[in-house]
Amino acid sequence: MLVALQLLARAGRLALVLSLAFLAAGLTMSGSVPSWAVPMLVVGLALSAGSGLAGERLRVSLEERAAEAGQDIIQRYAARASVAAIEAGDTGDLVSRLARHPGLAAKRLVSVAASKAACGAGMLMGIALMALFSWQAALLLLVTLPVMILFFVFVGGLTKAKADRQEESLARLAGAFADRVRCLPSILANHAVDKEGEALSGELEAYRRETAGLLRVAFLNSAVLDFFSSLSIAMLAIFLGLGHLGLADVPGFTGLALSQSLAILVLAPEIFQPLRRHAELYHQSAEGDVAVAALATLGLEEEQKSLRLPAEAIAARSLVLKQGIGMVDLDLPAKGLVAITGASGCGKTSLLRALSGVDQPRSGQVFKPEGDIAWAAADAWLPAGRLRDHLGPEADAILSALNLDQDPRLSDPAFSIDEGASALSGGQRLRLGIAFAAASDASVLYTDEPTAKLDEKSASAVRSFLAELAKDRLVIAATHDEELARRASLRIDMSVTNEVLA
Structure with missing residues (x-):
């Protein structure tokens, strides 16, 4: 349902930008607009806004339910596991799971999964529409996609490694904080507040560095995606311009009406938009994978050993x-x-x-x-x-x-x-x-x-x-x-x- 609403919103946005392209071309060339353009603009705007709002509300609701399910897993583990088993575990890891894993897993299972499913279908919708005006232009964009996919694979492994290191750093920070809280009377009695504060600051700085490293990879991913998409759009604009000026005979770009050329140019960014949205969630995907794996195995060994x-x-x-x-x-x-x-x-x-x-x-x-x-x-x-x-x-x-x-x-x-x-x-x-x-x-x-x-x-x-x-x-x-x-x-x-x- 969530993916369907996102695709409906995508269809409405494509209809919106296409109608704007034909409206602009009509007003520029003849001072009049196609009779279907304004109704298509209204329908596209309503479909995009309505489906987008409904999808966002559904996403929030599903994430809340998924997060509650994650919390239930932890509560069932806490009720089933012995005190000795919990005490034997890493305090920081347990605190990290309680504080972060349900929310991260919910985003991974809802937002990231829906974005991944809608990404391919949304891009194909845009490419299919562009092919109606110029299959050569659509093919040009398709050629650039494998390069982006290869880069995604490379960044995915790097992001996973960074997310694992961030999770380990957070567990150390949470454990260090829990230990200081537990030993606070002894710390106060031995006048060691400043010393222990410095130790906590060191753990906090280590977590900040790991988080910054993960975000740098995410920003790099977005930057490279923007570079390739901008390069592809620039190539389309150059070929279309050469065709309109008669400076070169480029198949698929020569002899097009202004409305067709504008439609190709406004569709190009929309084709890359689902991929850009998925890239924005890439670091959440890596963090969510860690959380899902942790929740999936939480307490299984304890359950198998239960006496x-x-x-x-x-x-x-x-x-x-x-x-x-x-x-x-x-x-x-x-x-x-x-x-x-x-x-x-x-x-x-x-x-x-x-x-x-x-x-x-x-x-x-x-x-x-x-x-x-x-x-x-x-x-x-x-x-x-x-x-x-x-x-x-x-x-x-x-x-x-x-x-x-x-x-x-x-x-x-x-x-x-x-x-x-x-x-x-x-x-x-x-x-x-x-x-x-x-x-x-x-x-x-x-x-x-x-x-x-x-x-x-x-x-x-x-x-x-x-x-x-x-x-x-x-x-x-x-x-x-x-x-x-x-x-x-x-x-x-x-x-x-x-x-x-x-």
């Missing part, structure tokens, strides 16, 4: 955790309280993270049912906003059950969690994470040390709440709390040959 397979209930087979700890095969119930216990360092949290999919095990398989999960820990992320909006109509009952209603701030109906929940203690964050899980549709709650950092009254409230919650969903807790472990329907003791105790 979190769908199942009716959570289970593990031949599991070896990251530390090299081997596990007995596990089959967990669809609901109930499961306690993972053992001494510090025995792998409780590692097993919890492997079962939840936060981390990848060294080997083995984890099977899990489809559905939402929740994670509650002292360092877990909490969404910003009004607390009661997150907890819904059961907010008061949930806060009371977790002994959070005793806190004056949390019991305030207007209380809102700040971005990052920095104003909350570890114990408050942990209990609020459990509260959010209770208010959600999550079928499984993973919680790490849910009673740590709590006084006995609050710890008792959490034990009772988790036991109640486990009546209609699965709760898996890594814990040192023996009282909580005694309430569990299933206990995985990591310190006794990873024994599973019913």
Whole structure:
């Protein structure tokens, strides 16, 4: 559809310039104009403007949809990949993909692809019209096209290399910036702001040089195209002039009416216009190829290596955790309280993270049912906003059950969690994470040390709440709390040959 609209706009423009040529010739030679010229001018103008506007709107809409599809690919990868896999990747490359690749890929798949498809057809339309007046003139322009195509091939390889180098430079710049932001407290504490600023400036300058290099190639491409097109048009003008003056008998250029000669001259630039438009997009094409390739392969390796397979209930087979700890095969119930216990360092949290999919095990398989999960820990992320909006109509009952209603701030109906929940203690964050899980549709709650950092009254409230919650969903807790472990329907003791105790 987009290509069709662009070709309609091209047809309207050709009709427009042809009518202008015949109008100018008629007014010059006889003072009158052909009866069809003015209607053709109006139709050509309307078709060019209307189809061009509709095509531009469609292009923008398609690019937005394509960019959203690219963002969905990244979001699906982020949801599927483990935290360890993301952390193991290059930060700058990930930032570059998030910030640039969806938009660049959208331009490549929409604007560049449509321009490429319309380029050949648009040029053939102009050449066919010119051949109606002089097939020799049309042949002259056709002869120059292979030279331009060869140059395009040469510039294409050069542009691709430049685009790859620009992408690598941007990834280094983004990674360097992300590293400085992450280490900002240390930088400030060591009075290293100026030094790190200079390092960032160096990366920024390197990116500027690579971008300038890519643009120079694009400008070179446009300049050479303009040179050949101008040379071709100049040759047509010379031959037509010699024919009209009678200074030379050039076949196809002698004996033409002024209207025919003007039609040839106004059609010549229009023949090269689609090629010129495509040349303007050439560097976007190279950048888009890099983005499309990156999005096409994003997460495929991770997906092939995925060990979190769908199942009716959570289970593990031949599991070896990251530390090299081997596990007995596990089959967990669809609901109930499961306690993972053992001494510090025995792998409780590692097993919890492997079962939840936060981390990848060294080997083995984890099977899990489809559905939402929740994670509650002292360092877990909490969404910003009004607390009661997150907890819904059961907010008061949930806060009371977790002994959070005793806190004056949390019991305030207007209380809102700040971005990052920095104003909350570890114990408050942990209990609020459990509260959010209770208010959600999550079928499984993973919680790490849910009673740590709590006084006995609050710890008792959490034990009772988790036991109640486990009546209609699965709760898996890594814990040192023996009282909580005694309430569990299933206990995985990591310190006794990873024994599973019913």
